[in-house]
Amino acid sequence: MNASQMIRLQLNGQTVEALPGETLLQVAQREGIDVPHLCYKAGLEAAGNCRACVVEVEDERTLAASCCRQAVAGMVVHTDSTKAIAAQKMVLELLLADMPNHANPKALKTDNELTHWCQQMDIEGSRFDARAAVPADLSHPAIAVNMDHCIQCTRCVRACRDVQVNDVIGLAFRGEHAAIVFDQGDALAQSTCVACGECVQACPTGALSPAKAAAHQPADKTVDSVCPYCGVGCQLTYHVKGNTILRVEGRKGPANEGRLCVKGRYGFDYVHHEQRLTQPLVRREGVTKNPVDLLDPEQVNSAFRPATWDEALALIAGRFKQIKSTHGGHALAGFGSAKCSNEEAYLFQKLVRTGFGTNNVDHCTRLCHASSVAALLEGIGSGAVSNPVMDVNQAEVIFVIGANPTVNHPVGATWIKNAVKNGAKLIVADPRRSDLARHATHFLQFKADSDVALLNALLHVIIEEKLIDREFIEQRTEGFDDLKANVSACTPEAMSSICGISPAELRAVARLYATSSASIILWGMGISQHTHGTDNARCLISLALITGQIGRPGTGLHPLRGQNNVQGASDAGLIPMMYPDYQQVCNPEAQQRFEALWNTPLSNTPGLTVVETMQAILAGTVKGMYILGENPAMSDPDLNHARKALAALDFLVVQDIFLTETASLADVVLPASAFPEKTGTFTNTDRLVQLGQQAIHPPGQARQDLWIIQSIAQGLGLDWQYNSLEEVFDEMRRAMHSIEGITWQRLQGEHALVYPCAHEGDIGQAVVFTEHFPTPNGKARLVPARYRKAAETPDSEFPFVLITGRQLEHWHTGSMTRRASVLDAIEPEPTALLHPEDLKALNIEAGNTIRLQSRRGEIQLFARADTGTPPGHVFVPFCYAEAAINKLTHAALDPDGKIPEFKYCAIAVHKK
Template sequence: MNELKPNTTTNTTTMEIRLNGQTVSCESDENLLGIAKRAGIEIPHLCYQEGMAAAGNCRACMVEIKGERTLAPSCCRYATPGMEVITDSPRASHARKMVLELLLSDAAPATPDQHSERNELIIQANQIGLNGSRFAARPESQKNFARDQSHPAIHVNLDACILCTRCVRACREVQVNDVIGLAFRGSDSKIVFDMDDALGASTCVACGECVQACPTGALLPASAKAQQLPDKKVDSLCPYCGVGCQLTYHIKDQQIIAVEGRDGPANHARLCVKGRYGFDYAHHPQRLTVPLIRRSDAPKRADLEIDPANIMQVFREASWEEALNFAAGKLVTLRDQHGKRSLAGFGSAKGSNEEAYLFQKLVRVGFGSNNVDHCTRLCHASSVAALLEGLGSGGVSNPVMDVALAEVIIVIGANPGVNHPVGASWIKNAIKQGSKLIVCDPRRSGLARQAHRFLQFTPDTDVALLNAMMHVIIEEDLIDHAFIEQRTSGFEAIRQNVLSYTPELMAPLCGIDAGTIREVARLYASARTAMIFWGMGVSQHIHGTDNVRCLIALALMTGQIGRPGTGLHPLRGQNNVQGASDAGLIPMMFPDYQRVADPANITKFEQAWQLAPGTLDTQPGLTVVEIMHAIVQDEPQGKIRGMYIMGENPAMSDPDVNQARASLAALEHLVVQDIFLTETACFADVILPASAFPEKTGSFTNTDRTIQLGRQAIEPPGAARQDLWIIQQIAARMGLAWNYPQVSDVFEEMRHTMPDIAGISWQRLERDGAVTYPCLHEEDAGEAVVFTSHFPTKDGRARFVAAGLIPANEKPDANYPMVLITGRQLEHWHTGSMTRRTAVLDTLEPDPVALIHADDLLALQIAPGDIITLTSRRGEVSLYARADNSSPRGSVFVPFCYYEAAINKLTNSALDPYGKIPEFKYCAVKIVAGGEIPKQTSFGGGQAMESKENRHQT
């Protein structure tokens, strides 16, 4: 019936129709169901769901249209001028009643205790006064729908299925995962997963979109708690990646029992497996609930590993007063004895904007230096360095949703399907609408299946490939002359630089044939609109800044920036890494990227913070890896002696973590503020129990530069406290007279020191829920697309910066013949401290794995599921081998979330000279069969649901 929808490529027109005798104004692209709902008229419907294409197959929404012989499904019919619609005619009412009776006869609720409040079929039947059915159900012998409980997150009961196909459309059209289908014919028709596999054995990624779409409970959460009705619902945000999905927590007995997506600007009710099922970490029994101080008979060692079950052998409980006095008092002593630069702080990208702002203020004012950093140094520091240098701004130019307007989409060095699944769904939707996707990556990501062209280039050759593309664009005069002349500088240097980078010369180096390089360059340059997305596969190299310089140059020379559907978008990894950077958790910038070395900025912040002139340090601070090196350096001047770490886990996330752990153990005083005994907390002198994401209210900034409110849903456990309260208590004991009774008081100060958010008040966030910056005044709507007329540089122009070939710091050789690439898994996030304490996520991926090409496994005489040992020049880890041909031959991919196989023991701490980011994405390793995986402690980790050999096969 979708052929009755008007042509959506044309502009809509306003018209009037008659609805139940009343004149109603509507648009030409509105269906009758929506028009009726807007007029306060409820029409029963089951197969229709807003946001999906109408199917019209349940026939529960039939209406009568004057002059037409047959009834019409209101979800599929669109208004035409003068149309007269009757929704409550006897004919239409009788037809709808019979349809619902037939469905009721054959579709019982999913379980005997299934709440009718959630079963839309029962709800719709009750609304029209239908309490039963005249018709007999099919005999049980004809159904043959066994319950499927093979999946840890989703249970299947097809006896409750009414074949509305909402789950099919949710999977195929919304999330574009293509797992669910409708098979067989007639009375044998049923929903299937892949080739009629059990759900747990299928390729389902557990996004839960099908469960959220199912109207009857044929697909429902596996958790019995999640099937209960909540006491209350609280609107908040997802605590994981940078997409910034809005969600609603379902609370019962002060516990989160379920999560559903809501209509936020970045997700429009979509969620991924982490957002939907990764919430119960907040209730894990290992939550820190009381302050802890290290026992005097428990010295720190670099190889220290504490089982949380035996935590009291190393730490003792303390009151808040004692713990805070000890934490702050020792920091003050070290500062006074060894100077202001002897202290450092790591803030958190998991925390709110307000927490990040107060933390960096504490370090700058209380510690007295700029030695403050966070995880952006380990993910997109090189991206920010290149963007600030070239464009004058470190933020994204266009939101992810702009892919809907892009003719060509380049995704390079990123795996959005794993790291930003909801963002990836918008890319897949754009492809279905005709956009052409180009995926460039050494590894074959899931998006490569939908790509117009997949360029699997040799690891470490990004610049060779990108310079060759620029060579083609310039050689064939595909550049935007007007844009270059009017809005950029430095183009001639780029022209000269890429003269020698012909596709024919670069093809053997990057592994992509010259013809493909030329085709892709032409496609990008000739598109009316084109966007570039990248991730840490671009940034985490010693030439990461050069990689991004090339991407910027591609956009500038073709004019593919400053318009909807164009631009540059570095996909942010953590939920608030953008906001934490904006708020000043970086050593060379005050909030809003105002350089600490600029005297005008020093004066501005001393006045804003009511400090005496000369109080603030004018020297940029040390970065994450530099701080770790400074802890163990022999030179007393500049030696770091004390640290305050809030919500970061450098004992897992830093490169060469053996060295990082040695540094943490060498600190004279370490204060850790966290919700679990992380690997980093094992080295603490005092541990302060903090609040988890659902236990706090604050603002968070997603990858689109959109600031959104996260709202407190539950209380912290035991004596755990709000992070903002803890920071202020430390500040008070360091002599700072702060007074921020409410979170909004912190935000109010922020917007008066950060020009880009000056127009965003707390009241506006509470009212609107989300505002995109830059937003310069309160009447400003905010700018989703920036650089439309000028760039925020001194002359208003963007700057081309040329890049040459710089090889990786460490190349494979005879002793270490393979390349190690690290990253994330779909089911786990960052260092795993949250997701590995989540039942569903840990059940889906409980084991540390190395993904290796099947041919490499064969050559090494290793079977999938075998234990192997990876060794680099810095360390070794043992883990399970998994056959996975997404990794090219000669390389191995390992997630960095498994404490029992901490892969960053192997990675190289060599730094990009500009962004000071480590080279996580490339180091030399060797693989040998055998080894022993350390026994799983209660840090996390579940039990595999099947044999290791089966689990890790392709």
């Protein structure tokens, strides 16, 4: 903005400048002038209801609330006049009267903003009578409600309504009876609160505060880091005392702007759990591995004995060498983890390829977005997202399909809800009705397994009605004629009977998406976890390409990553057919490049995926495994089969922070470092490389994962001498063109940089494919997909459809969140969600114990009524070991992505 557009005014006798639309409070803060304020908080809409920030404006008869009054040219303002100061003090004293122990403001919380301003204004007590005491609401495990501290500033209301858009908190009644309420005056634990804690972070007085007493202790230090859970990559700050994390607060990061969800804010104390591994364990001689005993802690613990690090590492090196010399390197395999840092993922896959001599290395992307990545690489030459989640703020139309962001990516969901409040049109397509559907212009509750039919109908309408971007198609794509021919018969009338959506609705959605100025698609594992998952993604890619809705802000394709570093782990090469940066292992040029970089001959045979490895174990071709931070004994399909395979290994090493179900089947267990106990880089779903920093030390003899990986590599004869994380990251930069411009020094200063980042000083590209696609000819490929059914469909014996997934409070296999006290207190027991009509037909009441059965196994758990789950379907989260739902799921694979069909199999429901 040029100088002529600036506004000049007088502030406390000095001439100052303001931006158009800037408030007097903002001007004063920039000029270093303190003005008391309580209802105002940056990022929230100004309310002006506390009046603590009043200032005197000359030639006006009343005082003005500086948080609401905008600067005007020529205005003369006094924040420190006798009149203004007297009013500010009176307001603070009146508010102080509402506090317990109001005669002594120092008795209030140390971070209480009212206390702060009273101290700043030399107010030592209140002359006014205190109001009647308000009973505390301590019903919720995460948040304590003490309305004795409430000043009705409504910051909590605005945080809940406008930031997180959960619409739980309101201001009820009028006058002296006005009160902050949850829903219809419910206790917090009985309300629809999702415990994101945005209200706690917004509250200036502690009326809403963490329920845990330890969270109120003063911290010795604060450490900036990132969240260890989903792929949104929220930045946060740990408050630490000694070697204990007291509490977590959101930090102003590129992906979250200070926001967190219940897991990010309250799911941290798993690191202090009594079940943490603190020393290496070795299986006792003669103790067999019995996969049916995984839930018997006494039997599991008695199977191991403590060992020294020297003994454990020597045993590992000896056994792996023995297997390799006897059976060859392809008899070994490694599973890495998306919970690990980029540096750990990179060294792990390098160890498997150079130490074991095989490409048998994989991780959980095989179980979440492998089909999405396969379709993206095939169609546009890159497996990464085209635009960041926050680009929804620049979109006219947002299409969310096969995803439940309010549960799986809660902070990402807030940006979608914010965009809708600002005028964007939202299309939600899913067999289950999620909370996001209430914000949608169109909600398509299509029949499970009919994704391709639905999407081909949309493609048909767009092509038939000439809503395509012909210029984009001709200049930047190939294969349009084949696509057009493929969908020619996929009329809305023909596809409606398959997908269950009316032809009129299909046409309306197609037109809305195609004709908007900017449409963005976000999808989740409801798209990818099918035997036709790659076809599902192919259709979404075609939607974007034929309409030209890619390569610009507010457009594009975004498969939402499920774990905090699944993007980074994939980038770093934890994929059996890819070196780092998605370079094919069967490509001679790529092989030669990495042989030169690593100074080791490499195999050009693509390795085995997660499920293929389990099959190879039972076939006798894989004999030994090294598993880092992964829990396939809970996450794999057809768990009885997977656990049988793990137990059949000649030698299994598991490196983790708890004795997980997988670790229970190991020969050697290595105690690793939890997320807050290490430093490293992590790449979120937006391709944003962020620095996570160590806040506390590992317990006992637990060691940093990088140290363990390097020690095993050295035991296998590899001459690894990494002395710092920076050395590992620098080698990654040489291996991966996408991050060449990101240096360790830049990350330490900036904490977050997006790739591709071509050279030092480059700010990176948040939006890619702006001019061409990273394919040999620069063009994207349109790949037709035909509708086909799931590998297993319901019948008279197994009449229900099982859908698995995550729930808000728990994450992945539950190894962390089930040991986080607040999270497990909110959702302590396994439940199956069924439509009330199905419960009634089965004579089952909510809360009853039921038995779910498939052709592969059965489990028992509690029934829960859910109108969002369609009749004939059952939804179960996969985080409960005592009701491991993957005992029931099908191991049938997508032929391209090699991903199992977690989202569809046939089951029976029985009342116990």
